[in-house]
Amino acid sequence: MKQENIPYKIYLEESEMPKSWYNMRADMKNKPAPLMNPGTHQPMTFEELRGVFCDDLVRQELDNDTAFIEIPETIRNFYKMYRPSPLVRAYCLEEKLQTPAKIYYKFEGNNTSGSHKLNSAIAQAYYAKKQGLKGVTTETGAGQWGTALAMACAYLDLDCKVYMVKVSYEQKPFRREVMRTYGASVVPSPSETTEVGRRILAQHPGTTGSLGCAISEAVEVATTNEGYRYVLGSVLSQVLLHQSVIGLETKIAMDKYGIVPDMIIGCAGGGSNLGGLIAPFMGEKLRGEKDYRIIAVEPASCPSFTRGKFAYDFCDTGMICPLAKMYTLGSGFIPSPNHAGGLRFHGMSTVLSQLYHDGYMEATSVEQTSVFDAAEMFARAEGILPAPESSHAIRVAIDEALKCKETGEEKTILFGLTGTGYFDMVAYEKYHNGEMTDQIPTDADLQVGFDGIPKFPGNEF
Amino acid sequence: MKQENIPYKIYLEESEMPKSWYNMRADMKNKPAPLMNPGTHQPMTFEELRGVFCDDLVRQELDNDTAFIEIPETIRNFYKMYRPSPLVRAYCLEEKLQTPAKIYYKFEGNNTSGSHKLNSAIAQAYYAKKQGLKGVTTETGAGQWGTALAMACAYLDLDCKVYMVKVSYEQKPFRREVMRTYGASVVPSPSETTEVGRRILAQHPGTTGSLGCAISEAVEVATTNEGYRYVLGSVLSQVLLHQSVIGLETKIAMDKYGIVPDMIIGCAGGGSNLGGLIAPFMGEKLRGEKDYRIIAVEPASCPSFTRGKFAYDFCDTGMICPLAKMYTLGSGFIPSPNHAGGLRFHGMSTVLSQLYHDGYMEATSVEQTSVFDAAEMFARAEGILPAPESSHAIRVAIDEALKCKETGEEKTILFGLTGTGYFDMVAYEKYHNGEMTDQIPTDADLQVGFDGIPKFPGNEF
Numbered sequence: 001m002k003q004e005n006i007p008y009k010i011y012l013e014e015s016e017m018p019k020s021w022y023n024m025r026a027d028m029k030n031k032p033a034p035l036m037n038p039g040t041h042q043p044m045t046f047e048e049l050r051g052v053f054c055d056d057l058v059r060q061e062l063d064n065d066t067a068f069i070e071i072p073e074t075i076r077n078f079y080k081m082y083r084p085s086p087l088v089r090a091y092c093l094e095e096k097l098q099t100p101a102k103i104y105y106k107f108e109g110n111n112t113s114g115s116h117k118l119n120s121a122i123a124q125a126y127y128a129k130k131q132g133l134k135g136v137t138t139e140t141g142a143g144q145w146g147t148a149l150a151m152a153c154a155y156l157d158l159d160c161k162v163y164m165v166k167v168s169y170e171q172k173p174f175r176r177e178v179m180r181t182y183g184a185s186v187v188p189s190p191s192e193t194t195e196v197g198r199r200i201l202a203q204h205p206g207t208t209g210s211l212g213c214a215i216s217e218a219v220e221v222a223t224t225n226e227g228y229r230y231v232l233g234s235v236l237s238q239v240l241l242h243q244s245v246i247g248l249e250t251k252i253a254m255d256k257y258g259i260v261p262d263m264i265i266g267c268a269g270g271g272s273n274l275g276g277l278i279a280p281f282m283g284e285k286l287r288g289e290k291d292y293r294i295i296a297v298e299p300a301s302c303p304s305f306t307r308g309k310f311a312y313d314f315c316d317t318g319m320i321c322p323l324a325k326m327y328t329l330g331s332g333f334i335p336s337p338n339h340a341g342g343l344r345f346h347g348m349s350t351v352l353s354q355l356y357h358d359g360y361m362e363a364t365s366v367e368q369t370s371v372f373d374a375a376e377m378f379a380r381a382e383g384i385l386p387a388p389e390s391s392h393a394i395r396v397a398i399d400e401a402l403k404c405k406e407t408g409e410e411k412t413i414l415f416g417l418t419g420t421g422y423f424d425m426v427a428y429e430k431y432h433n434g435e436m437t438d439q440i441p442t443d444a445d446l447q448v449g450f451d452g453i454p455k456f457p458g459n460e461f
Numbered sequence: 462m463k464q465e466n467i468p469y470k471i472y473l474e475e476s477e478m479p480k481s482w483y484n485m486r487a488d489m490k491n492k493p494a495p496l497m498n499p500g501t502h503q504p505m506t507f508e509e510l511r512g513v514f515c516d517d518l519v520r521q522e523l524d525n526d527t528a529f530i531e532i533p534e535t536i537r538n539f540y541k542m543y544r545p546s547p548l549v550r551a552y553c554l555e556e557k558l559q560t561p562a563k564i565y566y567k568f569e570g571n572n573t574s575g576s577h578k579l580n581s582a583i584a585q586a587y588y589a590k591k592q593g594l595k596g597v598t599t600e601t602g603a604g605q606w607g608t609a610l611a612m613a614c615a616y617l618d619l620d621c622k623v624y625m626v627k628v629s630y631e632q633k634p635f636r637r638e639v640m641r642t643y644g645a646s647v648v649p650s651p652s653e654t655t656e657v658g659r660r661i662l663a664q665h666p667g668t669t670g671s672l673g674c675a676i677s678e679a680v681e682v683a684t685t686n687e688g689y690r691y692v693l694g695s696v697l698s699q700v701l702l703h704q705s706v707i708g709l710e711t712k713i714a715m716d717k718y719g720i721v722p723d724m725i726i727g728c729a730g731g732g733s734n735l736g737g738l739i740a741p742f743m744g745e746k747l748r749g750e751k752d753y754r755i756i757a758v759e760p761a762s763c764p765s766f767t768r769g770k771f772a773y774d775f776c777d778t779g780m781i782c783p784l785a786k787m788y789t790l791g792s793g794f795i796p797s798p799n800h801a802g803g804l805r806f807h808g809m810s811t812v813l814s815q816l817y818h819d820g821y822m823e824a825t826s827v828e829q830t831s832v833f834d835a836a837e838m839f840a841r842a843e844g845i846l847p848a849p850e851s852s853h854a855i856r857v858a859i860d861e862a863l864k865c866k867e868t869g870e871e872k873t874i875l876f877g878l879t880g881t882g883y884f885d886m887v888a889y890e891k892y893h894n895g896e897m898t899d900q901i902p903t904d905a906d907l908q909v910g911f912d913g914i915p916k917f918p919g920n921e922f
Contacts, residue, residue, distance in 0.1 A: 007475045008541040014468045080469040081553065081844045092542065092616070110571055112846040112881070154841040155553070174886035180893050181840050379642050380615040383542045385573040420573070422883045425635035432641050 009086040010253040017084055018248040019071060021241050022279050024351060026067035027286040030358055032237065032350035033325035035061075036312055041456060044322050052222060054229050056127040060238040067283075069241065071123075072130075078122045078155060079245065082111035087253040088417075093381040094401070101404035103397060104259070105417040106250045106277060107384065112178070113148035115342075115387065115419030116273050117233050120242035121148035124231040125156050134227035135159025139189065139214030141168055142341035143175030144419065145233030150184035160184040161228075163191070163217045166209035175423055189214040196220050212317025212331075219320060234270030234342075235315060235324070237351055243276025246416065251280040254414075261414035263293035263400060267392040268305065268363070269342045271296075271349030277416040278361070285360060294361040296352070297392040299371070300440045302335040304328060304348045305356055305363035307446060311461035313453045315347060323454065326353040333449025336439035338368060339427030340388040342418075346449065366395045367438040372431040374398050375421070387419040388427055470547040471714040478545055479709040480532060482702045483740050485812060487528035488747040491819055493698065493811035494786035496522075497773055502917060505783050513683060515690050517588040521699040528744075530702065532584075533591075539583045539616060540706065543572035548714040549878075554842040555862070562865035564858060565720070566878040567711045567738060568845065573639070574609035576803075576848065576880030577734050578694050581703035582609035585692040586617050595688035596620025600650065600675030602629055603802035604636030605880065606694035611645035621645040622689075624652070624678045627670035636884055650675035657681050673778025673792075680781060695731030695803075696776060696785070698812050704737025707877065712741040715875075722875035724754035724861060728853040729766065729824070730803045732757075732810030738877040739822070746821060755822040757813065758853040760832070761901045763796035765789060765809045766817055766824035768907060772922035774914045776808060784915065787814040794910025797900035799829060800888030801849040803879075807910065827856045828899040833892040835859050836882070848880040849888055 025031060034043035049058040060069065071079075090103040108116035128136050135158050140146030146162040153160035162184050169176055169188035179186050189209045190197040194217040200207065207213075222230035233239065254261065264281055266274035274296055284290040296305055304327045312323040314331040328347040329335075335344045348356075355361050375391035377398065378384070386394060397415040404411050421428065430436045453461065486492060495504035510519040521530065532540075551564040569577035589597050596619050601607030607623040614621035623645050630637055630649035640647050650670045651658040655678040661668065668674075683691035694700065715722065725742055727735035735757055745751040757766055765788045773784040775792040789808040790796075796805045809817075816822050836852035838859070839845070847855060858876040865872050882889065891897045914922065 011472045077552075078844075091538075112840070112844055114883075151844055155844070173890065174883070177886040177890045177893065178846060178883075181837055181846060181889055183841065376642055379573070380644065383539075383573055383612055383616070385639060385642060422575075422635070422639075425638040428642055429634065429638045432638065 006089050006257055006259070008091060009088050010257065011086055012084040012249060012253055014080060016252055017076070017079065018245055018252070019076065020068040021071055022244040022248055022283060023063065023067055023069060023241050024279050024282055024286070025064040025237065027283050028354065030354055031064045032354045035322040035324055038314070038323050038454070052219060052230050054124070054127045054131050054133065056130065057124060057238050060241055061236060072126060075122055075126050082118065083245070084249050085110060087250055090382055093378060096377065096381045097398065097401050097405065099401040099405040100408060100410045101401040102410065102412045103401055104261070104412070104414045106246055107417045108246060109384070109387070109417065109420035113144060113151055114422060115144050115148065116243060116246060116276065117145045117148035118151060119245050119276070120233065120239045120272065121145070121152040122155070123242040125149065125152035125158055128229055129156045129158050133229055135161060136229055136231045137161045137163070137218040137222040138231050138233070139163045139211060139218045141165050141211050143168060143172055143179065143423070144342060146184065146186070147175060147178050148233070149231065150179040150182035153184065154182040161221060162186045163189040163214040165189055165211055165214050172423065189217050191217060194220045210317060215316045216320055234272040235345070235347065235349055237349070239272045240275035240349055240351055243272050244279035246273070246276040247279040247281060250277065250414065259412060261292060262411040263295060263413055265295045265297060265393045265396050265400070265413065265415040267343060267389050267416070267418065268296040268298050268348065268352065269389065270345045271352040273416050273418045275349055275352055282355065282360065295396060296356070296361060296363040297396045298363065298365050299338050299340055299343050299392060300365040300367045300438065301338045302329065302344050302346070303365045304346065306365045309450060309453065309461040310353060310357055311453050312459045313347060324350050326350050327356065328453065329446060330449025330452040332452035333446070336441065339424060340392065342389040343392065364396060366392055367440070369431070369436050369438055371395050372428070372436060384417070385421045386417060387421045388424050390416070390418040393417070467550050467718055467720070469552060470549050471718065472547055473545040473710060473714055475541060477713055478537070478540065479706055479713070480537065481529040482532055483705040483709060483744060484524065484528055484530060484702050485740050485743055485747070486525040486698065488744050489815065491815055492525045493815045496783040496785055499775070499784050499915070513680060513691050515585070515588045515592050515594065517591065518585060518699050521702055522697060533587060536583055536587050543579065544706070545710050546571060548711055551843055554839060557838065557842045558859065558862050558866065560862040560866040561869060561871045562862040563871065563873045564862055565722070565873070565875045567707055568878045569707060570845070570848070570878065570881035574605060574612055575883060576605050576609065577704060577707060577737065578606045578609035579612060580706050580737070581694060581700045581733065582606070582613040583616070584703040586610065586613035586619055589690055590617045590619050594690055596622060597690055597692045598622045598624070598679040598683040599692050599694070600624045600672060600679045602626050602672050604629060604633055604640065604884070605803060607645065607647070608636060608639050609694070610692065611640040611643035614645065615643040622682060623647045624650040624675040626650055626672055626675050633884065650678050652678060655681045671778060676777045677781055695733040696806070696808065696810055698810070700733045701736035701810055701812055704733050705740035707734070707737040708740040708742060711738065711875065720873060722753060723872040724756060724874055726756045726758060726854045726857050726861070726874065726876040728804060728850050728877070728879065729757040729759050729809065729813065730850065731806045732813040734877050734879045736810055736813050743816065743821065756857060757817070757822060757824040758857045759824065759826050760799050760801055760804050760853060761826040761828045761899065762799045763790065763805050763807070764826045765807065767826045770911060770914065770922040771814060771818055772914050773920045774808060785811050787811050788817065789914065790907060791910025791913045793913035794907070797902065800885060801853065803850040804853065825857060827853055828901070830897050830899055832856050833889070833897060845878070846882045847878060848882045849885050851877070851879040854878070
């Protein structure tokens with residue numbers, strides 16, 4: 001065991017915790033392109049967006065200029081229940097790898113929702129409550145975001161309606177029960193409770209649902225019921241803003257001990273975790289103060305950054321949401337089954353897309369079986385059972401540490417460990433039984449998705 | 462929200478973590494009665510016990526005199542991966558209850574095994590490794606202990622064979638997969654791999670197994686295979702010793718902030734968590750330095766303390782283990798189904814039994830539905846989804862806080878939150894669906910168990 005003066009886990013004192021979120025957009029020379037009305041091809045206005053989202057959240061969504069936005073006290077008190085999250089020095093993993101590299105990870109799984117999603121769920125629930133709303137609606141696939149939102153709503157005594165993709169509702173009853181424990185109503189989607197749900201059920205009586213359909217139902221309920229708004233757990237710029245608490249805490253902890261990362265690695269689905277983790281580091285890079293390698297890791301089965309197009313596209317498969325300019329595989333792209341449900345989104349945060357386009361970060365894709373190899377090695381060394389999503393970052397962190405072993409370089413690696421895998425044991429079972437597959441889309445598979453990206457002047461790709 | 466100078470969560474620095482375990486037995490005037498050979502009715506000797514347990518652990522089991530036993534460095538390093546566990550001030554629960562009481566809980570669920578069991582698992586695995594053994598065997602019911610042991614063995618590169626009660630093996634595949642992730646071999650019990658297993662399968666072809674049978678298989682494998690020993694996750698005095706790390710950390714954290722608990726509450730199955738949490742406080746009480754109310758909470762369906770007999774009895778249903786003098790319902794007592802699997806043991810730690818007998822602690826029993834009422838209230842207020850076992854302590858802590866609300870007393874309540882309920886969602890589902898029952902044994906039910914307690918001179922009850 002290497003003996004250094006860095007503790008295994010660095011916890012900030014409550015007094016050291018961030019009091020503001022940091023908005024990367026303020027330091028970007030090339031701002032992310034605005035959300036666009038799919039009918040008029042004009043930027044979405046405050047008035048257009050406020051029917052769907054809470055007013056304060058629309059303001060945050062549209063704010064490309066304010067660098068620091070104060071975290072309201074209620075949210076800071078909620079954060080104190082499960083934050084600061086530990087910044088962990090992976091001494092045991094380093095020893096197992098026999099690497100001279102120094103590996104750190106920011107662990108966001110130490111809360112009942114099991115992931116970083118809670119950081120934005122409480123913020124979104126807070127602004128809904130502040131606006132005097134009765135409740136919020138959302139969709140959930142695997143259930144991580146739905147759980148986080150249910151917890152936040154229970155804390156603020158806000159109604160929470162979750163549309164859960166029917167196949168998940170039936171196959172993941174435990175996630176559903178966690179949401180019910182927090183008082184959320186969980187409806188399998190498609191359902192008889194909405195017009196769009198009834199229409200889809202009439203057309204496809206045996207359907208097991210899709211995320212696109214669940215979004216449509218949640219948006220319908222939010223826009224047709226007095227006192228409700230719709231909330232979303234990733235992709236949006238407001239979500240990256242809230243998640244900046246991850247990176248801010250990390251930076252404060254590292255500065256305290258004089259640690260400077262050479263590279264920062266995070267998994268990327270819609271971009272909420274990666275965008276949050278890198279925020280203050282990217283700020284320094286954007287302002288030309290410091291340089292860091294920043295690496296987005298995505299599954300080879302859903303490679304938005306590494307094989308997608310940078311274009312305006314729909315965020316949802318139902319094509320009812322605004323257009324966003326982002327790296328996308330097309331809203332009609334259907335990734336092959338992958339156990340990292342949180343990384344199966346066809347698009348990517350507009351903020352991260354612009355940063356990637358401008359060369360401020362790299363991206364790489366990894367295959368599922370090698371991700372689980374890394375997950376198991378990490379679990380045995382560090383004692384934490386990682387979520388499949390998080391394990392994408394672990395894979396690349398281990399690969400980089402092994403490169404250091406070859407070259408003898410003592411690089412400092414930081415990665416985001418977004419969550420735990422307690423509700424993903426079906427995936428681990430497949431892995432243990434040798435039944436895991438790596439289905440990588442062919443160029444022809446991708447073309448099907450690209451063909452569905454809307455064509456209009458200015459949207460060439 | 463009450464504003465005080467106590468943070469939501471108190472984490473010790475690594476330098477403040479305990480370097481020795483504390484052995485309550487050293488300060489007990491009436492020592493716990495020794496384990497007894499069921500054939501000779503003589504105290505079990507070191508030589509008799511070392512065929513089953515590791516040498517160092519037998520020494521700890523027999524040591525009634527040494528107050529502080531150093532924690533080996535390897536174990537302290539492992540502890541640093543998930544300890545110190547937070548001592549949490551339950552500000553949100555206090556506010557929800559509108560109580561003047563100050564509620565603290567020591568949360569032991571922030572590790573992948575999901576409970577405090579890991580504290581003793583790593584110690585037992587360490588001494589097995591130190592003795593040059595190849596591996597250890599154990600039984601597991603719900604799987605919490607088996608998971609903890611698998612994690613500890615993975616860390617030390619020790620073989621781990623877990624006999625898992627067949628009905629759990631089939632109904633709790635997720636726990637099984639966590640153990641497999643950590644490299645343990647998990648065998649459904651009864652199995653064809655042991656003589657006792659084959660005999661039972663021949664007699665009862667369709668049996669779904671029992672803890673008693675799984676213990677018998679694990680002990681057989683340990684005693685008939687070169688280089689293996691058997692380990693156990695509760696009841697034994699060595700386990701209470703290792704678990705004292707819970708109470709020691711709690712005491713250091715409380716002393717640091719000048720907090721003195723009026724009462725200490727813990728759930729009690731075999732006694733490992735309660736015995737660990739109260740250790741240093743009980744030490745002060747035994748030495749006459751301070752006084753605390755100490756309350757053991759058990760399920761009404763398995764009331765060893767509150768309705769059991771204080772007598773020598775078998776620790777296992779198979780009646781192959783030594784006799785222990787303890788509060789017992791009889792090794793043949795079968796508690797009605799209860800979702801707190803960890804509290805369904807018929808007996809109790811000999812140390813805690815003696816302390817209870819001598820009036821140093823109280824005991825109370827609570828019914829299952831009221832336990833889940835408390836669990837859900839706690840989850841919504843504090844954001845942690847508690848294990849059914851832990852929720853027994855929550856129930857009594859809430860009741861005591863409500864009493865303070867009536868009397869206006871600002872008492873300080875400390876309770877042990879032993880673990881999380883992520884793998885117990887079937888129980889929560891039953892609760893949500895109104896299908897939960899409270900089956901309390903009649904006196905006649907209890908008599909069946911009492912009739913099986915061995916009768917011999919000196920064992921009157």
